[in-house]
Amino acid sequence: MAVPLLDLNAQNQKYANDLQAAFSRILGSSQFILGHEVTSFEDSIASSLGSRHCIGVSSGTDALVLALMTIGIGPGDEVLCPSFTFFSTAGCISRLGAEPVFVDVLPNTFNINVDDAVAKISPRTKAIIPVHLYGQSADMDAVMELADSHGIKVVEDCAQAMGARWKNVQVGTIGDFGAYSFFPTKNLGGFGDGGLLSVTDPELAERARTLRVHGSKPKYYHKYVGGNFRLDALQAALLSVKLDSLESYINQRRSNAEYYHSQLSALGFGDKLMLPSEADNCRHTWNQFTLRIPDGRRDDLREHLRVCDIASEIYYPLTLHQQECFQNLPDRPCPVSEQLAGECLSIPIYPELTTELQDEVVFSIADFFKKLRN
Numbered sequence: 130m131a132v133p134l135l136d137l138n139a140q141n142q143k144y145a146n147d148l149q150a151a152f153s154r155i156l157g158s159s160q161f162i163l164g165h166e167v168t169s170f171e172d173s174i175a176s177s178l179g180s181r182h183c184i185g186v187s188s189g190t191d192a193l194v195l196a197l198m199t200i201g202i203g204p205g206d207e208v209l210c211p212s213f214t215f216f217s218t219a220g221c222i223s224r225l226g227a228e229p230v231f232v233d234v235l236p237n238t239f240n241i242n243v244d245d246a247v248a249k250i251s252p253r254t255k256a257i258i259p260v261h262l263y264g265q266s267a268d269m270d271a272v273m274e275l276a277d278s279h280g281i282k283v284v285e286d287c288a289q290a291m292g293a294r295w296k297n298v299q300v301g302t303i304g305d306f307g308a309y310s311f312f313p314t315k316n317l318g319g320f321g322d323g324g325l326l327s328v329t330d331p332e333l334a335e336r337a338r339t340l341r342v343h344g345s346k347p348k349y350y351h352k353y354v355g356g357n358f359r360l361d362a363l364q365a366a367l368l369s370v371k372l373d374s375l376e377s378y379i380n381q382r383r384s385n386a387e388y389y390h391s392q393l394s395a396l397g398f399g400d401k402l403m404l405p406s407e408a409d410n411c412r413h414t415w416n417q418f419t420l421r422i423p424d425g426r427r428d429d430l431r432e433h434l435r436v437c438d439i440a441s442e443i444y445y446p447l448t449l450h451q452q453e454c455f456q457n458l459p460d461r462p463c464p465v466s467e468q469l470a471g472e473c474l475s476i477p478i479y480p481e482l483t484t485e486l487q488d489e490v491v492f493s494i495a496d497f498f499k500k501l502r503n
């Protein structure tokens with residue numbers, strides 16, 4: 130039986146009537162950008178996250194850019210970010226003319242190693258972007274301590290982690306900003322691109338709202354040079370239909386992760402097959418279930434799964450400090466990131482994944498390692 134990485138139809142079709150009703154409402158209203166639908170979505174999500182200010186934007190990438198623009202990041206500034214993350218985290222820094230300073234990650238959580246961040250901080254450092262990779266919070270106590278002691282801003286990259294918690298507090302509401310994505314693969318998957326910026330300080334929130342519309346306030350009077358980072362009304366209306374289900378998606382992902390843990394650890398392949406774990410103080414949302422396959426066997430396992438019709442993905446095959454576009458930056462080693470890029474393999478974990486399909490995945494992985502033994 131084929132196992133996909135994601136089954137969006139299984140998730141979205143059950144809301145077909147409500148989604149169509151939302152579409153008709155927007156069609157009839159002719160208010161396609163921002164407006165009441167966006168404001169009402171922002172309010173609902175702010176209360177579900179326990180955030181002070183939520184600003185709907187055009188993508189997770191734009192949420193990051195907007196956060197950095199709001200604090201005035203530009204040429205001459207440095208921003209710390211992990212080397213093992215999606216490109217967007219660092220691309221946003223470079224696009225503003227600042228320099229991403231790549232920090233290594235921890236092998237057990239895949240998240241930023243704050244000791245390495247401390248070693249790489251300089252008088253030019255203006256901000257840090259901890260990424261809550263694969264749906265699990267970075268060590269936010271350590272991040273906030275570093276930020277407070279050096280007077281720098283914290284922009285949490287929560288693209289993969291909406292609903293995750295650190296010490297029972299929602300990620301994205303701990304630092305100065307939280308940037309979320311509604312890309313269809315995310316915990317709250319939209320119907321195209323979309324994102325959200327959560328802001329703690331009211332003045333920064335006001336500035337971010339202004340920057341979202343080309344820095345104009347009132348219209349056609351430009352206080353700052355901003356951009357077009359607006360969220361569509363249709364996207365907000367469709368996402369509003371799914372918002373109440375976010376908790377159940379996360380619970381389903383958590384129960385799928387638990388099942389994988391019980392089944393895969395019972396196989397007894399020890400260090401040949403390393404399972405991801407939920408760290409202390411974290412409520413993992415399992416946006417990804419990412420294995421580590423050492424000894425250069427990751428690609429062989431991936432090929433074996435492909436032959437068995439089981440989808441998998443490598444997030445990410447190359448670290449950011451190794452990307453061609455960043456070769457002009459000073460050499461700052463991140464050996465753990467490089468190691469993980471060669472070992473990581475994400476297997477299907479989406480909420481609608483059935484036990485039967487998970488058994489297929491487990492069976493194929495077991496088959497691969499048994500064949501190696503023989």
Ligand SMILES: Cc1ncc(COP(=O)(O)O)c(C=O)c1O
Pocket residue numbers: 188189190191214215217218260286288289309310311312322323324
């Ligand atoms: C860690 C991380 N940051 C930022 C983004 C950017 O989000 P978007 O695709 O909505 O621009 C993503 C999306 O994949 C991501 O995974």
